[in-house]
Amino acid sequence: MTKKKHKEEVLFNFNGGWDYSPSPESTGHVKLKERYDLYIDGKFVAPNSGKYFPTTNPATEKVLAQVAHADESDVDKAVKAARKAYENVWSKLSAKERGKYIYRIARLMQEKARELAVVETLDAGKTIRESRDVDVPLACNHFFYYAGWADKLAYAFPNRTVSSLGVAGQIIPWNFPLLMAAWKIAPALAAGNTVVLKPAETTPLTAMLLAEIIHESGLPAGVVNILTGYGDTGAAIVNHPDINKIAFTGSTQVGKIIQKAVAGTGKKLTLELGGKSANILFEDAPIDQAVEGIVNGIFFNQGHVCCAGSRLFVQESVAEEVIQKLKDRLDTLYVGDPLDKNTDIGAINSREQLDTIRKYIKIGKDEGASMYESSCEIPKTGYFVRPTLFTDVAQSSRIAQEEIFGPVLTIQTFRTIDEVIQKANNSPYGLAAGVWTDKGSRIFNMTSKLRAGVIWANTYNKFDPTSPFGGYKESGFGREGGLQGLGAYLRMENGELQN
Amino acid sequence: MNRNKTFKQIPDFKLSPTVDKVGVEERVARFQTRSIKNESKVQGLKMVLNMIDLTTLEGKDTPGKVRQLCYKAQHLHDLQEGLPTVAAVCVYPTMVAEAKKALGDSGIKVASVSTAFPSGQSTREIKLLDTQFAVDNGADEIDMVISRGKFLAGDYNFVFDEIAAIKEVCGKARLKVIFETGELASLDQVRRASDIAMYAGADFIKTSTGKIQPAATMQVTYTMLCAIRDFYRKTGVKVGMKPAGGISSSKLALHNLVMVKETLGNEWLNNEWFRFGASSLANDVLMQLVKQETGHYQSADYFSID
Numbered sequence: 001m002t003k004k005k006h007k008e009e010v011l012f013n014f015n016g017g018w019d020y021s022p023s024p025e026s027t028g029h030v031k032l033k034e035r036y037d038l039y040i041d042g043k044f045v046a047p048n049s050g051k052y053f054p055t056t057n058p059a060t061e062k063v064l065a066q067v068a069h070a071d072e073s074d075v076d077k078a079v080k081a082a083r084k085a086y087e088n089v090w091s092k093l094s095a096k097e098r099g100k101y102i103y104r105i106a107r108l109m110q111e112k113a114r115e116l117a118v119v120e121t122l123d124a125g126k127t128i129r130e131s132r133d134v135d136v137p138l139a140c141n142h143f144f145y146y147a148g149w150a151d152k153l154a155y156a157f158p159n160r161t162v163s164s165l166g167v168a169g170q171i172i173p174w175n176f177p178l179l180m181a182a183w184k185i186a187p188a189l190a191a192g193n194t195v196v197l198k199p200a201e202t203t204p205l206t207a208m209l210l211a212e213i214i215h216e217s218g219l220p221a222g223v224v225n226i227l228t229g230y231g232d233t234g235a236a237i238v239n240h241p242d243i244n245k246i247a248f249t250g251s252t253q254v255g256k257i258i259q260k261a262v263a264g265t266g267k268k269l270t271l272e273l274g275g276k277s278a279n280i281l282f283e284d285a286p287i288d289q290a291v292e293g294i295v296n297g298i299f300f301n302q303g304h305v306c307c308a309g310s311r312l313f314v315q316e317s318v319a320e321e322v323i324q325k326l327k328d329r330l331d332t333l334y335v336g337d338p339l340d341k342n343t344d345i346g347a348i349n350s351r352e353q354l355d356t357i358r359k360y361i362k363i364g365k366d367e368g369a370s371m372y373e374s375s376c377e378i379p380k381t382g383y384f385v386r387p388t389l390f391t392d393v394a395q396s397s398r399i400a401q402e403e404i405f406g407p408v409l410t411i412q413t414f415r416t417i418d419e420v421i422q423k424a425n426n427s428p429y430g431l432a433a434g435v436w437t438d439k440g441s442r443i444f445n446m447t448s449k450l451r452a453g454v455i456w457a458n459t460y461n462k463f464d465p466t467s468p469f470g471g472y473k474e475s476g477f478g479r480e481g482g483l484q485g486l487g488a489y490l491r492m493e494n495g496e497l498q499n
Numbered sequence: 500m501n502r503n504k505t506f507k508q509i510p511d512f513k514l515s516p517t518v519d520k521v522g523v524e525e526r527v528a529r530f531q532t533r534s535i536k537n538e539s540k541v542q543g544l545k546m547v548l549n550m551i552d553l554t555t556l557e558g559k560d561t562p563g564k565v566r567q568l569c570y571k572a573q574h575l576h577d578l579q580e581g582l583p584t585v586a587a588v589c590v591y592p593t594m595v596a597e598a599k600k601a602l603g604d605s606g607i608k609v610a611s612v613s614t615a616f617p618s619g620q621s622t623r624e625i626k627l628l629d630t631q632f633a634v635d636n637g638a639d640e641i642d643m644v645i646s647r648g649k650f651l652a653g654d655y656n657f658v659f660d661e662i663a664a665i666k667e668v669c670g671k672a673r674l675k676v677i678f679e680t681g682e683l684a685s686l687d688q689v690r691r692a693s694d695i696a697m698y699a700g701a702d703f704i705k706t707s708t709g710k711i712q713p714a715a716t717m718q719v720t721y722t723m724l725c726a727i728r729d730f731y732r733k734t735g736v737k738v739g740m741k742p743a744g745g746i747s748s749s750k751l752a753l754h755n756l757v758m759v760k761e762t763l764g765n766e767w768l769n770n771e772w773f774r775f776g777a778s779s780l781a782n783d784v785l786m787q788l789v790k791q792e793t794g795h796y797q798s799a800d801y802f803s804i805d
């Protein structure tokens with residue numbers, strides 16, 4: 001973790017000197033299987049096709065395990081199991097009993113938190129600090145939170161009579177594998193539905209550990225089915241005629257395909273898609289904390305965050321100072337072994353994503369933007385990118401328009417409030433935004449004018465199960481989390497709850 | 500080492516940067532997740548020992564007590580080889596001569612509190628005499644307190660002028676300016692006090708007297724480190740940092756070093772630019788160092804109390 005000096009007149013020397021010894025989290029307590037099967041109808045079964053695919057550790061490029069590739073016939077089997085469980089067991093169970101199962105899953109996840117965190121880090125490349133302190137605790141909290149709603153559905157939506165939907169098909173991305181599974185499964189179960197869930201092909205392992213936990217919890221067979229596979233598996237779920245609800249988190253491109261596929265089928269749909277969120281810094285902001293928030297906003301989880309604050313707008317009067325501080329801060333970030341407890345930025349999730357990020361860095365350079373990358377050394381094997389800043393960027397630059405989904409920040413300056421609101425909203429996306437100012441009235445002004453589903457004031461990337469999350473425009477529709485997230489899994493009489 | 504640079508432009512201290520407490524707490528929590536193990540732990544602990552201002556500031560201090568403390572400063576734990584000495588011994592002005600004599604040519608500095616420590620409730624004349632007395636008795640460093648009453652009343656010019664006046668009396672002695680952050684109440688005020696002190700000539704800025712709680716919380720120290728960083732960036736002048744009071748465990752001390760390293764870089768990781776004001780920290784660090792070598796924690800009775 002030694003670092004090279006960068007040239008400045010006044011130099012802060014963050015390199016070498018007193019360095020942190022390697023501090024890797026132990027993996028001794030984790031025993032991965034060689035092969036993971038599908039979880040259908042309460043049993044772990046081989047895929048009908050007999051096909052398996054490897055899942056690798058992006059930090060070492062080594063294969064971790066073989067994972068079953070579910071095809072259409074496996075999906076059909078899972079949906080039938082889910083339907084049977086819904087009709088015969090889950091919808092007949094008292095709400096209080098349903099809640100008990102969800103609580104039990106949450107507690108078992110907590111008991112196995114360390115194992116889940118390590119496997120998440122191995123499979124996804126994210127740092128152990130984040131798996132341990134963010135992903136796993138938040139995933140547990142989603143189950144705890146929604147367990148509480150299970151027996152209070154009748155009181156959750158005043159003047160509405162609610163009922164469950166049936167079978168929910170859920171497709172989740174690779175950036176927060178376990179957490180996204182929790183976001184999807186917990187409200188679906190609390191609302192009384194059964195589930196067929198497909199994790200992403202690059203990160204299937206924690207979903208399979210969750211299947212083991214669910215199995216151990218004694219949840220009735222077929223209530224939760226977990227199928228691993230590629231896009232074709234997801235398509236089979238989306239197109240299955242006996243599914244009542246599709247919930248998808250992933251790219252806008254795939255989201256559009258799904259929306260077309262379910263049009264006219266009567267399937268309820270929520271989409272949580274991409275983003276190019278604006279982080280807006282005014283001159284009166286607490287600058288040092290804002291710089292932290294910007295760093296957290298874009299470099300959290302290697303920038304693989306749909307709501308990443310990837311477009312920074314800085315008021316011109318403080319731009320020079322802020323950019324200088326960002327550069328200094330970049331040089332204190334440790335990039336490397338995701339299992340090391342001191343690593344700040346881990347591995348890029350896959351070779352494919354690494355190529356995408358490199359492509360955009362090249363586009364940025366070709367567009368004439370000024371690039372600054374941290375001076376840290378990065379490991380020779382595995383998929384790594386240095387945290388990168390681009391200045392001299394315009395609204396018309398592609399790197400400021402398109403979602404990069406990596407540790408790359410574009411920086412633009414602004415002069416007036418109206419200008420920055422206009423620029424922030426000038427995007428096909430509308431997932432999140434951040435506002436940094438010491439002035440309370442300005443925060444409220446901004447939050448009412450920015451078209452984004454989530455707006456953070458003087459912080460960024462804060463998540464809580466009680467708080468709804470979702471986007472405007474091409475960032476999708478529907479909300480996950482909170483009461484709104486519960487409503488997305490319920491049929492409402494006397495008018496449907498608007499997503 | 501001590502600076503006598505004055506600045507042509509002094510900023511309006513009413514406009515000192517604002518500080519967001521929640522953000523600071525979050526940043527500090529990140530420092531505390533750093534895992535310091537093995538070689539870096541041993542190296543860090545030795546650095547901590549070498550940065551300590553071993554302190555006795557009591558009404559009941561006597562030359563005898565000070566002599567014992569000075570012996571401890573030079574012989575932290577003779578059973579353990581390769582240990583550094585502490586940076587300085589910190590005493591009241593009346594004990595400076597005794598400490599100076601006891602420390603001889605050990606290289607350990609004598610720091611003296613002054614300016615009607617700890618309340619600072621006295622006249623300018625008395626504060627100057629108090630400081631002059633300490634300097635005349637051979638103090639290498641002066642730890643002054645600011646007039647918190649004047650500061651909280653918004654009389655920043657008074658506070659500035661007082662620091663500048665004391666700095667003049669210090670001569671070759673380095674000046675540490677104590678804010679008593681436990682009385683300033685907010686991080687915005689800590690930041691403002693830091694800016695005033697640095698522009699007025701402080702060689703070090705220091706959190707607390709040790710007489711008021713809370714004292715050197717990581718939040719306060721971090722805010723001051725940020726002020727030092729900005730000041731260095733603007734003026735090219737380095738200022739030292741001394742958290743004092745409340746740091747009694749090795750773990751907390753190491754997390755303070757992490758904070759210094761990641762905020763100001765390696766140049767500040769030595770006792771010329773960073774000190775711990777502490778009386779009980781040294782023995783905990785010694786206990787940890789012995790444990791690193793032997794694999795066992797020893798009873799507190801194996802470490803001398805002076």
